Amino acid sequence: MENTKELRTWLDAMNLEHPLVIAGPCSAETEEQVLRIAHELKDSDVNYFRAGIWKPRTRPGMFEGVGEIGLRWLKKVKAETGMKTCTEVANAAHVKLAIENDVDLLWIGARSTVSPFIMQEIADALAGTDKIVLVKNPVNPDLALWLGGIERLYTAGIKNLGAIHRGFSTYEKTKYRNTPEWQLAIEFQNKFPDLPLINDPSHITGKRDMILEVSQTALDLNFDGLMIETHFDPDNAWSDAAQQVTPAALKQIMEDLKVRKETNTDEAYKKALDNLRAQINVADNQLIELLGKRMKVANQIGVLKKDKNVAVLQSKRWNEILGNMILEGESRGLSEEFVLKMFKAIHQESINHQEKIVNA
Ligand SMILES: O=C(O)C(=O)C[C@]1(C(=O)O)C=C[C@@H](O)C=C1
Numbered sequence: 001m002e003n004t005k006e007l008r009t010w011l012d013a014m015n016l017e018h019p020l021v022i023a024g025p026c027s028a029e030t031e032e033q034v035l036r037i038a039h040e041l042k043d044s045d046v047n048y049f050r051a052g053i054w055k056p057r058t059r060p061g062m063f064e065g066v067g068e069i070g071l072r073w074l075k076k077v078k079a080e081t082g083m084k085t086c087t088e089v090a091n092a093a094h095v096k097l098a099i100e101n102d103v104d105l106l107w108i109g110a111r112s113t114v115s116p117f118i119m120q121e122i123a124d125a126l127a128g129t130d131k132i133v134l135v136k137n138p139v140n141p142d143l144a145l146w147l148g149g150i151e152r153l154y155t156a157g158i159k160n161l162g163a164i165h166r167g168f169s170t171y172e173k174t175k176y177r178n179t180p181e182w183q184l185a186i187e188f189q190n191k192f193p194d195l196p197l198i199n200d201p202s203h204i205t206g207k208r209d210m211i212l213e214v215s216q217t218a219l220d221l222n223f224d225g226l227m228i229e230t231h232f233d234p235d236n237a238w239s240d241a242a243q244q245v246t247p248a249a250l251k252q253i254m255e256d257l258k259v260r261k262e263t264n265t266d267e268a269y270k271k272a273l274d275n276l277r278a279q280i281n282v283a284d285n286q287l288i289e290l291l292g293k294r295m296k297v298a299n300q301i302g303v304l305k306k307d308k309n310v311a312v313l314q315s316k317r318w319n320e321i322l323g324n325m326i327l328e329g330e331s332r333g334l335s336e337e338f339v340l341k342m343f344k345a346i347h348q349e350s351i352n353h354q355e356k357i358v359n360a
Pocket residue numbers: 298301302312313314315317318321346347350351354
C-alpha cells in the first residue's frame with residue numbers, strides 16, 4: 001500500500017470546517033439511553049454517532065454489550081437525528097450484522113488489530129465495501145502491525161480507510177490509561193500523510209478531565225479528527241464511566257479547542273521560521289558531533305575494561321550521571337521524562353559499543 005491523495009477522498013468529500021468528530025456512549029445500554037444521547041448531540045459538531053454494541057472486556061463477567069438489538073437503536077438514531085452512525089466490529093459475524101443494519105462507519109478495536117487472523121477475517125467479510133473503516137492501533141506500540149492491519153483491508157478492496165490512535169498499554173503505571181507515544185503517531189503520518197488519522201482521547205486518558213489537553217495535542221500534531229465517549233450520566237455508565245463526558249462538556253471541549261492551520265504563507269512568518277530553523281540545524285549538528293565525541297571516550301573506557309577484565313555495566317556511575325543530568329536538565333527547562341529517555345538511549349549505545357570492544 002502506497003500513500004496517495006485518494007486516501008483522504010472520503011474525508012475531503014465531507015467538506016468539514018472543523019476536525020471530524022465521532023461521539024456517543026462507550027456502550028449502547030438501552031434504547032432510551034442511546035436516543036437521549038443522540039438527541040443531545042444532534043446540534044453540535046458531531047459527524048458520526050458512536051455506540052459500542054459488542055464490548056471486548058478485559059475480564060469475563062463484565063457487561064459485554066447489548067448485541068444485535070443495539071444496531072436497531074442506531075438505525076433509529078439515524079432516522080430521528082440525521083446523524084451517521086458507527087460501531088466496533090471484531091469478527092465476520094459483527095461485520096455482516098453491522099452492514100445489514102446500515103451502520104455507516106465501522107472501526108476495528110485495538111484488541112483485534114493485534115491479531116492478523118482476526119484482521120484477515122474482518123477484511124474478507126468487508127471485501128469491496130464502500131463503508132468507512134477505521135483501524136485502531138494495536139494495544140502494543142507496533143507500527144508495522146497497525147499498518148499491516150490497514151493493508152489487509154486495502155488489499156480486500158476497501159478504499160475508505162483511516163486510523164484511530166487510542167494509545168498503548170504499558171506495564172508501568174502512568175498518568176494515562178494508555179500512553180499516547182506521540183512519536184509513533186508522527187511516524188504513522190510520515191509514512192501515510194494522506195490517510196485520515198483520528199485521535200481517541202477517551203481511551204488515552206481514561207479520565208474526563210484530561211480529554212481537552214490530549215485533544216489539543218492531537219490537533220497540534222495535525223490529526224484529522226477526534227473520537228470522544230459521551231454519556232448524559234457518565235458516572236453511572238455501564239462501561240468506562242471515568243472517561244466519558246456529558247454532551248454539554250463535549251460541546252465545551254469543541255469550543256475550547258484551537259484548530260491551527262498546517263502552514264501560513266505570510267512572508268514575515270516564513271522568514272522568521274527559516275531563521276529559527278537554521279539555528280536548529282546548527283544545534284542538531286553540534287549535538288551529533290558531541291555525541292560522537294562522547295562515544296569515542298566510552299570506547300576508550302571499553303578498552304580499559306577489556307584490559308582489566310571489568311564489567312561493562314557500572315550501575316553506580318550510571319545512576320550518578322542520571323541524577324546529575326536530571327538536575328541539569330531541570331535548570332534548562334527539560335522534563336525529567338525527556339532527560340531519562342535521552343540518557344537511557346545514550347547509555348545503551350555506549351554499552352553496545354563497549355560490548356563489541358570487550359568481546360572482540
Ligand atoms: O563510566 C563507565 O564505566 C562507562 O563505561 C561510561 C558509561 C557511560 O556511557 O556514561 C557507560 C557504561 C556504564 O554503565 C557507565 C557509564
